[in-house]
Structure formats: structure tokens, C-alpha cells
Amino acid sequence: MIAQMPAVQGEETGEMVPLALLRAGQTGRVGEVLGNVELVHRLREMGLYHGATVRMIRPGSPCIIGLDGQRLGFRGDDLARVLVRVPAMAS
Amino acid sequence: MPIASDKSTWTIALVGNPNTGKSTLFGALSGLAQRTGNYPGVTVEKKTGEVIHDGRRWLLVDLPGTYSLSPRSPDEMVTVDVLLGRRGDVPPPDVIVCVAAAGNLSRNLYLASQVLELGRPVVIALTMNDLAEAEGTKVDVEALARNLGVPVVPVQARRGEGLEALKDAVEKAGAGAAPASADVFPEEFRREVDGLAATMDGTPRYLVERLLLDAGSYVEEGLGLAGRERDALRSRLEAARARLVEVGWKTPDVETASRFAWVARATDGTVIHAGDRGPRVVDRVDWFLTHWFFGSLVLIGVLLLTFSAVFSWANVPMDWIDAGFASLGEWVEATLPEGPIRDLIVGGVVAGVGGVVIFLPQILILIGLLSILEECGYLARAAYLMDRIMVHVGLSGRSFIPLLSSFACAIPGVMATRTIEDRRDRLTTILIAPLMSCSARLPVYTLLIGAFIPARAYLDGWIQLQGLTLLGMYLVGVVVAAAMALILKRTLLRGGTPAFVMELPAYQWPSPFVVVRRMLDRAWDFLSNAGTIIFAVSVVMWGLLYYPRLSAEDMAPLAALQAQAEAEMEAAKSSGDEEAAAAAEAAVKEAEDHIAGAQQRQSILGRMGRWIEPAVRPLGWDWRLGAAALASFPAREVVVSTLGVIFDVGDEVEDENEQRLVQAVQSASWPDGRPLFTIPVALSVMVFFALCAQCVSTLAVIWRETGSWTWPAIAFAYMTGLAYIGALLTYQVGTRLFS
Numbered sequence: 093m094i095a096q097m098p099a100v101q102g103e104e105t106g107e108m109v110p111l112a113l114l115r116a117g118q119t120g121r122v123g124e125v126l127g128n129v130e131l132v133h134r135l136r137e138m139g140l141y142h143g144a145t146v147r148m149i150r151p152g153s154p155c156i157i158g159l160d161g162q163r164l165g166f167r168g169d170d171l172a173r174v175l176v177r178v179p180a181m182a183s
Numbered sequence: 184m185p186i187a188s189d190k191s192t193w194t195i196a197l198v199g200n201p202n203t204g205k206s207t208l209f210g211a212l213s214g215l216a217q218r219t220g221n222y223p224g225v226t227v228e229k230k231t232g233e234v235i236h237d238g239r240r241w242l243l244v245d246l247p248g249t250y251s252l253s254p255r256s257p258d259e260m261v262t263v264d265v266l267l268g269r270r271g272d273v274p275p276p277d278v279i280v281c282v283a284a285a286g287n288l289s290r291n292l293y294l295a296s297q298v299l300e301l302g303r304p305v306v307i308a309l310t311m312n313d314l315a316e317a318e319g320t321k322v323d324v325e326a327l328a329r330n331l332g333v334p335v336v337p338v339q340a341r342r343g344e345g346l347e348a349l350k351d352a353v354e355k356a357g358a359g360a361a362p363a364s365a366d367v368f369p370e371e372f373r374r375e376v377d378g379l380a381a382t383m384d385g386t387p388r389y390l391v392e393r394l395l396l397d398a399g400s401y402v403e404e405g406l407g408l409a410g411r412e413r414d415a416l417r418s419r420l421e422a423a424r425a426r427l428v429e430v431g432w433k434t435p436d437v438e439t440a441s442r443f444a445w446v447a448r449a450t451d452g453t454v455i456h457a458g459d460r461g462p463r464v465v466d467r468v469d470w471f472l473t474h475w476f477f478g479s480l481v482l483i484g485v486l487l488l489t490f491s492a493v494f495s496w497a498n499v500p501m502d503w504i505d506a507g508f509a510s511l512g513e514w515v516e517a518t519l520p521e522g523p524i525r526d527l528i529v530g531g532v533v534a535g536v537g538g539v540v541i542f543l544p545q546i547l548i549l550i551g552l553l554s555i556l557e558e559c560g561y562l563a564r565a566a567y568l569m570d571r572i573m574v575h576v577g578l579s580g581r582s583f584i585p586l587l588s589s590f591a592c593a594i595p596g597v598m599a600t601r602t603i604e605d606r607r608d609r610l611t612t613i614l615i616a617p618l619m620s621c622s623a624r625l626p627v628y629t630l631l632i633g634a635f636i637p638a639r640a641y642l643d644g645w646i647q648l649q650g651l652t653l654l655g656m657y658l659v660g661v662v663v664a665a666a667m668a669l670i671l672k673r674t675l676l677r678g679g680t681p682a683f684v685m686e687l688p689a690y691q692w693p694s695p696f697v698v699v700r701r702m703l704d705r706a707w708d709f710l711s712n713a714g715t716i717i718f719a720v721s722v723v724m725w726g727l728l729y730y731p732r733l734s735a736e737d738m739a740p741l742a743a744l745q746a747q748a749e750a751e752m753e754a755a756k757s758s759g760d761e762e763a764a765a766a767a768e769a770a771v772k773e774a775e776d777h778i779a780g781a782q783q784r785q786s787i788l789g790r791m792g793r794w795i796e797p798a799v800r801p802l803g804w805d806w807r808l809g810a811a812a813l814a815s816f817p818a819r820e821v822v823v824s825t826l827g828v829i830f831d832v833g834d835e836v837e838d839e840n841e842q843r844l845v846q847a848v849q850s851a852s853w854p855d856g857r858p859l860f861t862i863p864v865a866l867s868v869m870v871f872f873a874l875c876a877q878c879v880s881t882l883a884v885i886w887r888e889t890g891s892w893t894w895p896a897i898a899f900a901y902m903t904g905l906a907y908i909g910a911l912l913t914y915q916v917g918t919r920l921f922s
Binding site for chain 1: 251253255287293315398399435440469473475563566567570571580604682684
């Protein structure tokens with residue numbers, strides 16, 4: 093299954109964007125996390141697992157994200173990228 | 184199978200995510216009956232306590248907060264080994280209490296799903312229900328316990344609620360069987376683990392799972408395999424991973440995917456969200472505190488208040504300690520017969536150790552305030568704000584808290600780097616932490632600024648030149664530290680800017696128990712250091728300053744002068760002329776100090792000072808300053824008392840004597856009569872002490888934390904080099920500017 097392929101279910105629609113592009117208050121679902129295997133695993137363990145709902149609280153670098161009742165200060169390194177799926181924008 | 188119901192002493196292990204109130208629960212359960220130490224060979228704190236429940240003694244083991252049981256370092260391996268009962272120094276746990284915060288249950292239950300695989304009885308302590316309910320989340324405890332298959336007990340440790348229920352649940356769980364291990368992983372993965380486990384007799388199944396999941400995990404090193412055996416294991420693991428990828432399960436992603444899916448099933452219908460709760464006051468406060476501008480203003484204010492509190496509150500207890508050591512010295516002087524033993528105890532032990540112990544109040548106050556800021560959740564926000572600045576020197580916001588602590592003392596600062604996961608980052612932070620001006624530099628700055636920097640004021644007295652100079656010394660350390668971090672991250676510890684992930688915990692009132700406990704632990708660390716290393720070096724330095732003694736013919740004229748002054752004093756006293764008596768007393772003191780000075784000059788240290796004089800001349804120093812710098816190698820604050828001794832002021836340099844030392848350094852001169860200290864010389868001495876690594880305790884703690892002599896050696900070499908260059912530049916540029 094290719095991630096970019098348009099799917100029928102609601103969950104799979106929308107586009108994949110880097111987490112850093114979310115605006116304040118916008119939510120998305122965590123998709124791929126790219127980067128060093130250990131760091132990716134640690135991020136997943138802290139709650140950025142596939143399908144987790146993430147809300148941008150304060151954009152920027154580092155940003156603050158809300159994940160299931162917790163807040164994380166987060167800045168990816170040169171390689172780590174968190175991709176999130178956001179509902180297709182109407183514009 | 185009942186595991187341990189017949190034993191008289193049970194071991195209960197406490198494990199949980201950070202910021203779940205685990206330490207508070209530990210404190211509430213064990214009260215004051217607890218001990219802190221270290222697991223040998225690693226830098227993990229070993230915290231144990233004692234609970235008596237129904238006539239049975241429980242050994243409570245508090246493990247470091249962690250998000251997961253996937254060991255990536257020897258330190259993280261300790262937690263796993265304790266839980267699996269594989270360490271000789273902690274008995275295998277009879278019950279594991281997994282502390283989970285109700286507010287973000289899924290991340291907490293991720294850890295619980297790993298704990299449930301260890302084959303030991305488990306009880307879940309559900310904390311922070313009040314916070315979760317304020318956020319609009321309510322947990323159906325009974326349904327959750329049913330789904331998980333283990334008891335779940337809500338506790339409010341701070342108010343003492345739920346503790347008895349928790350103890351009863353532990354008692355019951357320990358008498359029963361371990362829960363069936365949760366079937367978290369997909370069928371194909373479990374089969375691979377079964378296959379590997381069959382070939383690895385005696386290795387717990389959980390560790391086999393970890394071997395398969397974490398390439399390069401610490402578990403492999405712990406097996407102690409070498410050569411062909413290790414290669415064989417690696418290729419078997421590689422083959423297994425390849426087979427799993429073919430059926431769609433990539434390691435280690437399969438773990439988070441499977442466990443979070445299991446958590447979702449376990450919590451299905453047990454967590455009631457009250458819907459959108461709308462904006463709350465706490466959110467606005469958080470918005471303000473994490474705002475780049477307003478938040479930074481608050482941070483600067485908090486830091487200013489903290490440091491002024493450290494210096495102003497500590498004054499009184501520091502005077503007490505000082506007076507205590509002074510009277511101890513006097514008592515020894517009065518009790519013991521004159522001779523080297525008495526001099527050793529008074530001049531070496533009491534003066535050396537006392538000079539260091541005097542900083543205890545400052546360290547206690549700073550640690551207390553920092554613990555309060557950390558416990559209430561503020562320091563994580565400060566670290567978040569500082570990340571913006573730290574990235575410019577190749578570090579992350581995680582290095583902020585250790586560096587902040589180093590302004591009190593580099594020892595707790597270096598120990599606080601344990602929370603930095605990236606090894607290169609941690610080493611960089613350790614190496615630059617001693618550049619933060621610690622409280623031991625303050626006496627040096629105070630003395631020289633008071634003596635040589637004019638008391639000029641600008642802007643109606645709001646800005647003082649002396650205060651600016653002091654601030655300048657702090658800035659010298661910070662700027663050099665930033666430059667060193669940049670250099671280290673580009674050379675010795677080359678690596679990109681690390682990613683920054685930090686939980687911003689919910690705001691809450693700090694637990695007094697945890698704060699006091701941390702202060703006591705630090706105080707104990709500090710005092711045991713003072714009792715060992717500082718004690719030993721003080722004795723050695725005393726010896727170098729004491730021997731060889733003046734010969735009889737050198738001593739004769741000086742002793743005659745002293746005897747004459749003493750006779751005059753006696754005469755003046757008996758005649759009742761108070762003015763003459765006071766003058767004669769001063770003359771006696773002067774004669775005594777003169778003898779001490781002559782003795783100092785010809786001691787081993789004095790000779791070394793004169794031997795290194797050519798090296799310190801370019802800094803504008805004479806042999807006496809060189810000797811003082813050498814003598815302060817064990818602890819930089821020693822330089823003030825050494826200067827006092829060398830400049831014939833006497834050992835005590837506090838209070839009115841401080842003034843005498845100020846006068847003495849102001850009137851000190853070169854043999855040709857030029858004043859020794861000019862403003863550039865005073866600045867050069869201060870810059871030297873701002874940058875040098877004159878602190879044996881810091882070097883020792885760096886050795887302990889890094890496990891090798893390489894890093895303290897590097898720290899010492901680069902800091903001493905920088906201190907020399909800094910002092911040289913200050914003096915050379917300064918003389919050209921001022922002349």
C-alpha cells in the first residue's frame with residue numbers, strides 16, 4: 093500500500109505535511125517519522141505513534157504540541173521529520 | 184504459582200514515566216526510612232525505602248522515571264535488570280508497582296505493557312486523577328483493571344489517599360500468581376521470538392524480544408558474547424528481522440504499533456472524555472510563560488530573584504558556619520600543644536574543609552529553589568525557551584538545567600546532565616559546566632573588586648561600576664562556554680544539533696517532601712566530598728606550605744622581634760594604658776604574621792611559586808600570586824586564604840580582617856616599589872579564576888560521571904590553557920589601555 097494513494101476511508105484522506113507546518117490549533121494524525129532509528133523509536137514511544145492525534149499548540153522551533161493530554165516541546169534535528177496527515181484544506 | 188508469599192521480606196519495585204508523581208508516592212509510602220546511593224559502575228541513583236505492612240517488611244526500590252524499558256545505555260539496563268531480578272545487589276521484585284498518570288494514560292500504559300511481560304505480579308497505581316478530571320478526562324478504574332487483568336488503584340499520594348488500598352493490593356498480588364503475559368505482538372513476531380528463545384537458554388523472553396527489536400541495543404553487550412558467537416547471533420537476528428519485514432512488520436516500528444494498539448483496546452470504553460473543555464486559565468498562563476518575549480522576560484526575572492535569594496539568604500548561615508569553624512580552630516589551638524600536629528589540624532584540616540563547607544547554605548538554597556521550580560513544572564518551560572538559544576551553539580534545551588545549576592556549584596550541575604540522552608551532548612555540557620561562575624569564585628571576585636575597582640556609580644546610582652565588573656566576570660564564563668560548546672561540537676564531539684523532545688508536565692504544587700529530600704541528598708554528596716577529597720588535598724597543600732621550617736638562625740631575629748612586642752604588650756596591659764595595649768597587640772600580630780610570611784616564602788610551595796614566576800610575569804603577577812594560584816588547585820576559594828597568608832595578614836580573612844586583606848593587597852608592591860596590583864592585574868587574576876579548573880571535586884565528579892580520566896584531563900587542560908590566555912590578554916590589553 094502506498095501512503096500517497098488516495099484511499100476511501102476518512103482516515104486516509106488528506107495530505108501529508110511536515111508537523112512544523114501545522115498552524116496553532118490545527119490537528120493532524122501522525123504518519124511517517126523519518127530519521128535516526130533510535131530517535132524515531134523514542135519519539136514513537138513518547139506518543140508520536142502511527143495514527144496518534146497531534147495538535148499544534150505553539151508553532152515555531154521548537155514548537156509545543158499536544159498529544160493525548162500531554163504537552164511536548166519538540167524540535168526535530170537535521171534529519172528527523174514528523175509527517176502528519178491533515179484533512180484536505182478547502183482552499 | 185505463588186512466587187514469594189512465604190518470605191518475610193518482600194522487594195517491591197516502583198517504575199513509571201517521568202512526571203507521574205512516582206517520587207511523591209515513594210516518599211509517602213516509605214516516609215523517612217529511605218536511603219540513596221549508587222548502583223556500582225553506573226550513574227543511576229539507587230533509592231530504597233522501607234515499608235512495614237501487616238507485620239511484613241517491604242524493601243521499596245524506586246527506579247528512575249522512564250518512558251520505556253528498551254535499554255540504550257548501561258544506565259537504562261539497570262532498570263530492566265532490577266525488574267528481571269538479574270542484579271545481585273537488589274533481590275528480585277516480588278511485586279512491581281507501575282505508576283501511571285491518568286492524564287495521558289496511553290503513553291503510561293505503553294510502559295505498563297512492557298512491565299506486564301516480565302512475568303512478575305503487577306499493580307498499577309493510578310496517579311493525578313484530580314488533574315485529569317480538571318482536564319475533562321475520567322477513568323473507569325474497575326473497567327480498566329478488568330481489561331488489563333491486574334489491579335488498578337487510584338492514589339493521591341500527597342494527600343495520603345489510596346495508600347492503604349495500594350498496600351493491600353500489593354499484598355494480595357504478591358501472594359498470587361503473576362498475570363498472564365499480554366499478547367501484544369502479532370503472531371509472526373511471537374514465533375520468531377519463540378524460535379530465538381529456544382536457542383538462548385537462560386535469557387529471559389523479554390530480553391530476547393528486545394534483541395530482535397533494538398538493533399545495537401545494550402542487551403547484546405550485556406550477554407557478554409564475543410567473536411563468532413556474537414556474529415552468529417547477529418546474523419540470526421538479521422535474518423529474523425528480514426523475514427518480519429516480508430510479512431509487513433518492520434522493527435522496531437512493530438513494537439510501538441502493536442503496543443499502542445493493545446493500549447487502545449485496553450482503554451476502550453474506560454476513559455470518559457467530558458468533551459471540549461474550552462480555554463482554561465492554566466492554558467493562558469502556559470501561553471504567556473512559553474511566549475518568546477513575555478516568557479523570556481519572566482525567565483530573566485525568575486533567575487534574578489533566584490540568584491539574589493541565594494546570595495542574600497545564605498549570608499547568615501554562612502556566618503554561623505564560619506564562626507563555628509573559627510571557634511573550632513581556636514579550641515584546637517588552645518587544647519593541643521604547639522607543633523606540626525596542631526598546625527596541621529588548624530591550618531590544614533579546619534581551614535581547608537571549613538573554607539569549602541561554608542558554601543553549603545548557598546548550594547542548599549539554590550538546589551531547593553531549583554527543585555521547587557522543577558517540581559512545579561516551570562523549568563521544563565525554561566528549557567523549552569532556552570532551546571532557541573542553545574541550538575546556536577549546537578546544544579539543545581536539555582543542557583539548560585545542568586548549566587543553570589552550575590552557577591551554584593558545578594558538582595550538582597555535572598550530575599544533572601544524566602537526563603541528556605545524546606552522549607556527545609552530555610559530554611559537551613559536562614565539559615563547559617565548570618565555566619559557569621560558581622559560588623566559590625565569588626570570594627575572589629568580591630575581594631579584588633572591592634580592593635581595586637573604583638566605587639563609581641552611573642544613572643543616579645542605578646548602575647554601579649563594581650556590580651558591572653562582577654556581571655562581566657559571569658559573562659566571561661558564559662561567552663567562553665558558548666564558544667567552547669561550538670568548538671567541541673565541531674571537533675572532539677562532532678555531531679549535528681540534537682533533536683529536542685521534552686515533556687512539558689502539568690503545573691502543580693511542588694511536593695515539600697521531594698524538595699527537602701533532594702536538598703538533603705545534595706548536602707550529603709557535598710559534605711562527603713568535603714570529608715574525603717577536599718580533606719586530603721587540604722592536608723597535602725598545608726604540608727607544601729608548612730615545610731621545610733625556617734632554620735634556627737633565620738628564625739632568631741624574627742622571634743626576638745615577636746618576644747619584644749609581646750613584652751611591650753604585657754607591660755602596657757599591666758599599666759592599664761588601653762591605647763598602648765591595643766597598639767602593642769597589633770605589633771604582636773604583625774610580628775606573628777611576618778614570621779608566617781617568611782615561613783611561607785621558603786616553603787616548598789613558596790619555592791615553586793618563585794620557580795614559576797617567569798611563566799606568570801606576562802600576566803602581571805609576581806611569585807606570590809603564582810604560588811596562590813598553585814595552592815588553590817584543590818579548590819579555587821582557597822586562593823583568598825592563601826593570599827592572606829602570603830601577604831602576611833594571617834589566616835582569618837573575614838569581617839574586619841577582610842578589610843586588612845584589602846589594604847594588604849592594595850599596598851603590595853614589587854621589589855622596586857611599584858604597586859603590585861593595578862586594575863589590569865586585578866582583572867587578570869579575576870579572569871584567570873573565572874576560567875580555570877581549580878576544583879578537584881569537579882574533576883572527580885566528571886571522572887565518576889564519564890567513567891574515564893580522559894574527560895577530567897581534557898577539562899583541566901583546556902580550562903587552564905584558556906585561563907592563562909584570558910589572563911594574559913586581559914593584562915596586556917589592559918595595561919595598554921590604562922597607561
